[in-house]
Amino acid sequence: MGKCKICGSPGFTYVPEYKGYLCKEHYSRFIQAKVDRCVKRHGLLRGVKRLLVGVSGGKDSVSLLHILSHLYRGRIEIKALFINLGIPVYSAESMQAAAKAATLAGVDIDVVDIKEEYGFTIRDAAELFLERKISRPPCSVCGTVKRYILNKYAVEKGFDAVATGHNLDDFTRFSAVNIVTGMVKDLVKQVPREDSIHPKMATRIKPLCLVSNEETRKYVLANDLPVVESSCPYKPPPRKLSSLIAGKIDEIEGEIPGFKAMFIGNLWSKILPMLNTPREQLRECELCGMPSSGKVCSFCRLRETITEAMSKERFL
Numbered sequence: 001m002g003k004c005k006i007c008g009s010p011g012f013t014y015v016p017e018y019k020g021y022l023c024k025e026h027y028s029r030f031i032q033a034k035v036d037r038c039v040k041r042h043g044l045l046r047g048v049k050r051l052l053v054g055v056s057g058g059k060d061s062v063s064l065l066h067i068l069s070h071l072y073r074g075r076i077e078i079k080a081l082f083i084n085l086g087i088p089v090y091s092a093e094s095m096q097a098a099a100k101a102a103t104l105a106g107v108d109i110d111v112v113d114i115k116e117e118y119g120f121t122i123r124d125a126a127e128l129f130l131e132r133k134i135s136r137p138p139c140s141v142c143g144t145v146k147r148y149i150l151n152k153y154a155v156e157k158g159f160d161a162v163a164t165g166h167n168l169d170d171f172t173r174f175s176a177v178n179i180v181t182g183m184v185k186d187l188v189k190q191v192p193r194e195d196s197i198h199p200k201m202a203t204r205i206k207p208l209c210l211v212s213n214e215e216t217r218k219y220v221l222a223n224d225l226p227v228v229e230s231s232c233p234y235k236p237p238p239r240k241l242s243s244l245i246a247g248k249i250d251e252i253e254g255e256i257p258g259f260k261a262m263f264i265g266n267l268w269s270k271i272l273p274m275l276n277t278p279r280e281q282l283r284e285c286e287l288c289g290m291p292s293s294g295k296v297c298s299f300c301r302l303r304e305t306i307t308e309a310m311s312k313e314r315f316l
């Protein structure tokens with residue numbers, strides 16, 4: 001292992017941008033500077049005084065909290081939110097990691113327990129799906145639940161924006177799949193900042209949008225951050241199209257360093273501005289009052305389906 005190009009101490013990892021090695025400290029500073037540049041270039045914290053960070057205990061969100069706290073604590077208020085999804089073993093371990101990460105970052109953390117708040121867990125949803133009593137797979141239920149709770153918590157507690165840990169690889173993979181499958185509605189959401197379009201919708205930001213999977217993995221190692229070791233038992237094998245595309249994108253990045261950033265940068269600056277997609281018209285859900293495109297929001301519809309299926313089970 002070579003020496004750090006900046007300070008000469010033992011190198012931690014090779015960094016293509018430096019054409020050489022960096023030590024743990026300078027590697028961490030390099031990643032933090034990358035996030036700071038992205039935040040400034042895309043105005044991610046424009047108008048944001050209070051920021052809610054969704055922390056799952058995974059490497060991306062734990063790195064995100066550490067980086068944001070390092071860069072902006074004291075200038076804006078930062079709070080972490082962990083959502084207890086009730087997934088056996090995994091949720092308890094994730095909560096421990098998230099709590100430790102928050103302590104390390106010097107940030108308060110709150111927990112929303114979906115069983116306590118809404119009467120079901122992702123485990124319940126997974127079992128109902130296996131028994132063919134609901135049609136949505138656990139990850140689809142989980143995604144709707146997480147989005148809804150993060151937004152609701154932020155709006156009710158007066159946060160200006162919600163930050164999540166989507167990274168460069170998530171952006172490139174989702175965008176390429178959306179292009180190939182023609183999912184323009186989803187493609188236009190692959191941006192660093194989605195402004196609020198409803199009084200009950202918080203602005204969403206993704207400050208790790210130019211930091212890769214490999215970089216957050218190394219950031220965790222360099223800073224000895226606590227992350228959940230187990231993986232979610234409901235994680236499905238990756239879809240064939242998605243994993244093939246991700247593999248090819250990795251191959252190209254290996255040949256042409258900076259390819260992923262170029263792809264996503266051109267998408268943001270040249271392609272998305274040409275797409276004339278009308279903004280979604282939102283009203284308030286008749287059941288919960290949160291933003292919805294129909295009479296009842298997707299979360300309330302989902303909750304009704306699950307609780308109905310659970311109560312039928314009880315009477316069998």
Ligand code: Q46
Binds near residue numbers: 138140143234235
């Ligand atoms: S927690 Fe939830 Fe993930 Fe588990 S059920 Fe799927 S989405 S895999 S990141």
Ligand code: ZN
Binds near residue numbers: 004006007009022026
């Ligand atoms: Zn150094």
Ligand code: ZN
Binds near residue numbers: 286
């Ligand atoms: Zn609702």
